[in-house]
Amino acid sequence: xxxxxxxxxxxxxxxxxxxxxxxxxxxxxxxxxxxxxxxxxxxxxxxxxxxxxxxxxxxxxxxxxxxxxxxxxxxxxxxxxxxxxxxxxxxxxxxxxxxxxxxxxxxxxxxxxxxxxxxxxxxxxxxxxxxxxxxxxxxxxxxxxxxxxxxxxxxxxxxxxxxxxxxxxxxxxxxxxxxxxxxxxxxxxxxxxxxxxxxxxxxxxxxxxxxxxxxxxxxxxxxxxxxxxxxxxxxxxxxxxxxxxxxxxxxxxxxxxxxxxxxxxxxxxxxxxxxxxxxx
Numbered sequence: 001x002x003x004x005x006x007x008x009x010x011x012x013x014x015x016x017x018x019x020x021x022x023x024x025x026x027x028x029x030x031x032x033x034x035x036x037x038x039x040x041x042x043x044x045x046x047x048x049x050x051x052x053x054x055x056x057x058x059x060x061x062x063x064x065x066x067x068x069x070x071x072x073x074x075x076x077x078x079x080x081x082x083x084x085x086x087x088x089x090x091x092x093x094x095x096x097x098x099x100x101x102x103x104x105x106x107x108x109x110x111x112x113x114x115x116x117x118x119x120x121x122x123x124x125x126x127x128x129x130x131x132x133x134x135x136x137x138x139x140x141x142x143x144x145x146x147x148x149x150x151x152x153x154x155x156x157x158x159x160x161x162x163x164x165x166x167x168x169x170x171x172x173x174x175x176x177x178x179x180x181x182x183x184x185x186x187x188x189x190x191x192x193x194x195x196x197x198x199x200x201x202x203x204x205x206x207x208x209x210x211x212x213x214x215x216x217x218x219x220x221x222x223x224x225x226x227x228x229x230x231x232x233x234x235x236x237x238x239x240x241x242x243x244x245x246x247x248x249x250x251x252x253x254x255x256x257x258x259x260x261x262x263x264x265x266x267x268x269x270x271x272x273x274x275x276x277x278x279x280x
Contacts, residue, residue: 028048030248030251030252031248031252032047032048032049032050033050033244033245033248034057034058034245034248034249034251034252035050035053035054035055035057036050036051036052036053036054036245037050037051037052037053037054037056037057037245057245057246057248057249058249058253060246060249061246061249061250061253062253065230065233065234065237065246065250065253068225068226069225069226069228069233071230071250071253073226074228074229074230074233075230075254075257077143077226077227077228077229077230078211078212078229078230078231078254079212079257080143080147081143081146081147081150081211081212081218081229082150082207082208082209082210082211082212083208083211084143084144084147084151084211085146085147085148085149085150085151085154085207085208085210085211086151086154086204086205086207086208086211087204088147088148088151089151089154089155089158089203089204089207090158090162090200090203090204090207092151092155093155093158093159093162093203094162094193094200096159097158097159097160097161097162097163097165097166098162098163098166098188098192100112100159100163101163101166101167102166102171115156115159115160116156116160118155118156119156119157119160123153123214123216123217124216124217126149126152126153126217127217127220130148130149130152130217131220131221134148134149134221140221141221141222141223141224141227142227143227145221146211146218146221146222146227146229147211149217149218149221150207150210150211150214151207151211153210153214153217154206154207154210154211155207157203157206157207157210158203158204158206158207161199161202161203161206162196162199162200162203164199165196165198165199165200166192166196169192169195169196173191173192173195174187174191174192177190177191201265205261205262205265208261209258212229212230212231212258213231214231215229215231215232215234215235216235218231218232219232219235230250230254231254233250234247234250234251234254237250
């Protein structure tokens with residue numbers, strides 16, 4: 001490995017510092033806003049430290065971040081919707097990804113292109129067909145209906161991610177399982193899925209994050225306050241009062257469950273993100 005000269009190393013370090021500041025400064029600004037009791041609306045200046053440190057904002061937002069819901073109620077809706085969307089996207093996407101990775105059939109490339117197009121399309125493009133479909137089957141205004149919406153949005157990305165993982169598994173491993181007497185289902189369930197589990201975890205996390213943070217489409221499928229998620233509550237607060245300490249506090253509280261999950265699964269997620277892919 002080539003050793004960098006001192007000035008090259010310095011440039012790299014400066015670049016990393018700038019990237020870190022680009023990420024950290026907005027988060028730090030949001031944190032100091034959430035703990036600053038002197039703010040009543042839009043902040044007029046950037047501060048490194050809160051002018052009046054307080055936890056009252058967090059207490060108020062814990063009781064009622066939305067008009068009629070407590071934080072725990074909105075969090076429960078977010079976890080149900082995002083978790084259900086992740087399960088649906090991974091459960092159906094894994095079999096589809098395996099089929100695209102292992103089998104050759106007419107229309108395979110067209111199907112892959114259609115999935116890629118679905119991943120690149122803005123989610124708003126799916127609003128009308130999903131609205132019509134869920135209205136026809138009577139699920140439009142339910143949490144299960146929102147799960148289906150977010151699963152449909154995240155499915156193409158999950159399929160492409162898991163397809164790469166299945167392609168990286170040598171077919172000889174599955175052939176050895178067949179020789180030992182395993183059926184196709186047993187090989188898929190006990191061998192292939194276990195080897196691809198890190199990448200499946202990455203796909204599940206991506207689907208979860210999409211469902212956990214999306215709010216624009218969700219409003220189309222909610223007709224009662226009891227089904228509002230945290231992302232929708234933050235969106236409503238932003239429209240009503242703009243950027244404020246309340247909004248910053250709810251955003252920080254909302255991010256804590258995701259940070260906990262990421263820290264707990266960090267080793268497995270890193271392994272899944274590095275799972276090599278092979279070309280056709």
